[in-house]
Amino acid sequence: MFNLNLFKNIGVSLYLFIYLIIPYSAITKTLKVDFIRNLENSLNARDLEFIKENFRNADKQNIEKQFSKIINDFPDSKWKIKRLKSNIPNKDVLRIKVSGKKMVNGEIQILESNFDYLVTILNGKIDEGIIKNLFTIIRNDDMKIDISFKIPDKVLTGSKYDIDIILNKPLEEVIIAGAIKPHQVNSFFEQEILLEPLSSGGIFKMTRAPSTPGIQIWSGIIAHPEGIITFTKSIDIVDKL
Numbered sequence: 001m002f003n004l005n006l007f008k009n010i011g012v013s014l015y016l017f018i019y020l021i022i023p024y025s026a027i028t029k030t031l032k033v034d035f036i037r038n039l040e041n042s043l044n045a046r047d048l049e050f051i052k053e054n055f056r057n058a059d060k061q062n063i064e065k066q067f068s069k070i071i072n073d074f075p076d077s078k079w080k081i082k083r084l085k086s087n088i089p090n091k092d093v094l095r096i097k098v099s100g101k102k103m104v105n106g107e108i109q110i111l112e113s114n115f116d117y118l119v120t121i122l123n124g125k126i127d128e129g130i131i132k133n134l135f136t137i138i139r140n141d142d143m144k145i146d147i148s149f150k151i152p153d154k155v156l157t158g159s160k161y162d163i164d165i166i167l168n169k170p171l172e173e174v175i176i177a178g179a180i181k182p183h184q185v186n187s188f189f190e191q192e193i194l195l196e197p198l199s200s201g202g203i204f205k206m207t208r209a210p211s212t213p214g215i216q217i218w219s220g221i222i223a224h225p226e227g228i229i230t231f232t233k234s235i236d237i238v239d240k241l
Contacts, residue, residue, distance in 0.1 A: 074100030141227025180220030
């Protein structure tokens, strides 16, 4: 039987997910293959000098700080970057994947994060960047928990939509705990999620999108006898689909 008392006072710090939502900058009027390769290599080699040279002055200090958090939390993290075809005028799109592992109290924690990064270039550098389709998951269950995430990438302003995190195997008498919480993009440093018992085999939530376009962030946690899974998902709030 799962001892829920172990989790009564757990609050999961969410600062980790922030460092995947920080605007980056680049060089050249179009993002060429060589630059993408050099950026990927510099991230994997922890070459902050390359990043300093190619990022806007206003962003350099913040980017260094956030990138350092990734290295500290997941020292072996690997970055993969691919340029996608963009249908948006004056935008380049990078598909970015970050993965890593670390040992904590004898257990392996696995990081997987995927997102698209839309960038605008001004005066040879990226003037602004927007994260789309972010999904970050950290788990220590050795992939034993069969879990499905059904969270939309995009919803209309003011519309109702469902968020379902489903444990696919029957739970029988096993007790699990979990919670999910919405955030604005830059508002959830050091906030916590408090666990509650889940009797329905997952998290099932109907919610309503904000009334104005933007990005909404959902972060959550599932605590199971096999381990703990934390996740963050971004949703685009748009005025037309």
